[in-house]
Amino acid sequence: MGSPPNTDMIKLTEIYNKSFGPKDKKTGERECFKIDLSLEELRFIYALDKPIEGFGNGDDPRIYEIIKGRGVTSLIQEDVAMIFHYFGKQDVADDKYDKYDYLTDLLAGRKTKGNNNYPEPRDDGEPYEENGLTHTGIVKLLLECVPREYWKDILKHSGHSQAVLDILMEQHGADAIMANWEEVSTDVGVDKLTKFLIEHGGGDTVMANLEKIRAKVGVDRLTTLFIDNRESWRIISNLEKFYKPAEYYSIIERVLKHHDANGCLVGDRSIEIIMKIDESIISIPNKAKLLIENHFGNYIFRYWDKFKILDQNKLVKSLVEHEAGFDAAYNMAKFDHLNNDVIQLLFTDLVVNKRRNYNGSIQTYLYSVSNKHVIKTQTAKILVDGLNEFALRYIERYLDSFEHPLEVRKLLEEKQKI
Numbered sequence: 001m002g003s004p005p006n007t008d009m010i011k012l013t014e015i016y017n018k019s020f021g022p023k024d025k026k027t028g029e030r031e032c033f034k035i036d037l038s039l040e041e042l043r044f045i046y047a048l049d050k051p052i053e054g055f056g057n058g059d060d061p062r063i064y065e066i067i068k069g070r071g072v073t074s075l076i077q078e079d080v081a082m083i084f085h086y087f088g089k090q091d092v093a094d095d096k097y098d099k100y101d102y103l104t105d106l107l108a109g110r111k112t113k114g115n116n117n118y119p120e121p122r123d124d125g126e127p128y129e130e131n132g133l134t135h136t137g138i139v140k141l142l143l144e145c146v147p148r149e150y151w152k153d154i155l156k157h158s159g160h161s162q163a164v165l166d167i168l169m170e171q172h173g174a175d176a177i178m179a180n181w182e183e184v185s186t187d188v189g190v191d192k193l194t195k196f197l198i199e200h201g202g203g204d205t206v207m208a209n210l211e212k213i214r215a216k217v218g219v220d221r222l223t224t225l226f227i228d229n230r231e232s233w234r235i236i237s238n239l240e241k242f243y244k245p246a247e248y249y250s251i252i253e254r255v256l257k258h259h260d261a262n263g264c265l266v267g268d269r270s271i272e273i274i275m276k277i278d279e280s281i282i283s284i285p286n287k288a289k290l291l292i293e294n295h296f297g298n299y300i301f302r303y304w305d306k307f308k309i310l311d312q313n314k315l316v317k318s319l320v321e322h323e324a325g326f327d328a329a330y331n332m333a334k335f336d337h338l339n340n341d342v343i344q345l346l347f348t349d350l351v352v353n354k355r356r357n358y359n360g361s362i363q364t365y366l367y368s369v370s371n372k373h374v375i376k377t378q379t380a381k382i383l384v385d386g387l388n389e390f391a392l393r394y395i396e397r398y399l400d401s402f403e404h405p406l407e408v409r410k411l412l413e414e415k416q417k418i
Contacts, residue, residue: 245281248282249286252282257294275306304334313342326361362394
């Protein structure tokens, strides 16, 4: 009496034959068909309920050939989704994760069935031999297909390469990383993970979880990460969440010093917030110092109602010293008691250093004091000697702005003879 038929081999043969066509006579290869398998067939081929019983010579190579073929035909995503849906209905959690281990081994093309035998990351990015999937490809596949309740286990064993973080961010966003913070940060490190989030547009997520992240990264490091990533406005907008009032001045100074040449890091909204800080925390003189010394002198005149109480002569000297004389000259009409030596200093700076649009600044000032005869002859001499022909027309047009118009006209005539 013969041995009973091996039902597993019969079933495997049936699945194999409908998955592949006959061998090509020239190449010896079989065409892989894109066919749907039932959940029962998937449970069988992935050995979810029990190992496939062969003939005692190890795993039947057709098992891996079928799985590899399903990867080539893009059916493996549907397989994984269906399998994990099946896992989700099981009662025994421990058993569920044993099956997950085995499934991951199969996806990696590894024939061992031991627990915790997850595929190791590969530095070279080359695929695993059996089915053509890289380590990153396997993680990507699993994250695409399985319910999020299983992600913590996937990420715990994924190796957390940069590519895995990229997959999470690209396909699922910063919130997905935050939802699996403990699993990812354990291997990657909190600092690196926070830096990754901020650099990849996850600043809102960091702010939404600020208390948790701040406790792990530290306020100073978090500030540096935002500044380096051109998001220092988040610090200014949330000062009370980062620092004590006594620290506001120093941190604002730090932020302003890092703004770029176009002011992209610190905009109108941030300056508005600074100006609204109570004067008992940062006084008006100190706000002026912050703005002028960090090349935001133009904002002095946007908030002139607050700054006009300061010593205007000292204010202009400070603006000139920090290369903001243009802003002072352009807004000369706002000043009501400048000394002549300060005016002379201002125009000397404009003319000698050829500050931006200095012609326009001079025209604006001459117009503002026309008919007032306030500009000293010494200042007029500086202007006449340094201005180009186009700008000299302004002086001629506004002679009544000068204390001695006739002397200025004479200076102009002598200039024209040269």
